[in-house]
């Protein structure tokens with residue numbers, strides 16, 4: 438491509454980008470869903486938390502995780518003023534004691550709902566929320582209502598595989614992480630600082 442054509446093409450590209458930037462006139466909080474079977478959903482969510490904290494924003498996190506092991510993101514972010522509510526003890530995917538699991542889920546969801554009705558939170562993260570719906574631990578309608586009625590400027594991130602379509606529908610940004618390869622399939626163990 439000669440110099441003149443290259444410049445012409447760059448100019449057109451610049452104009453198209455500028456048009457799109459000028460067309461984006463709305464403001465307000467957005468709902469982001471990070472879903473799919475590949476690695477990178479929770480780490481992307483906590484990357485955004487780090488970005489928000491770096492700008493002095495107020496952030497709350499609810500983690501619907503399985504065990505009680507410590508996770509690196511909490512160790513770091515709690516020290517930096519991020520509020521964590523973790524569904525910790527006794528959570529069994531095999532539902533040996535479904536009542537206890539439901540109570541644990543409801544307990545942290547209550548904190549999540551409180552944050553979803555408090556405009557002082559700029560960003561609220563619900564890590565691994567998606568699994569609570571098919572398991573029957575939380576009500577889909579309750580979640581959708583709380584998300585829809587949150588303060589206009591509040592941003593929310595939801596992570597987890599197989600996100601329910603009703604949540605996808607009300608989301609503004611949805612990314613699906615696709616596994617091309619995963620080290621674990623090749624027998625490589627999960628590592629502290631990389632996987633949790």
Ligand code: ATP
Nearest residue numbers: 474475476477478479480481616619621627632633
């Ligand atoms: P991460 O926290 O690393 O961003 P994730 O949130 O996208 O992962 P989860 O399903 O929440 O994915 O994964 C929890 C754990 O399982 C992490 O330790 C992650 O490395 C691992 N994992 C994620 N995807 C896969 C996969 N396709 N195969 C095997 N292990 C996976």
Ligand code: MG
Nearest residue numbers: 478479565596
């Ligand atoms: Mg995750």
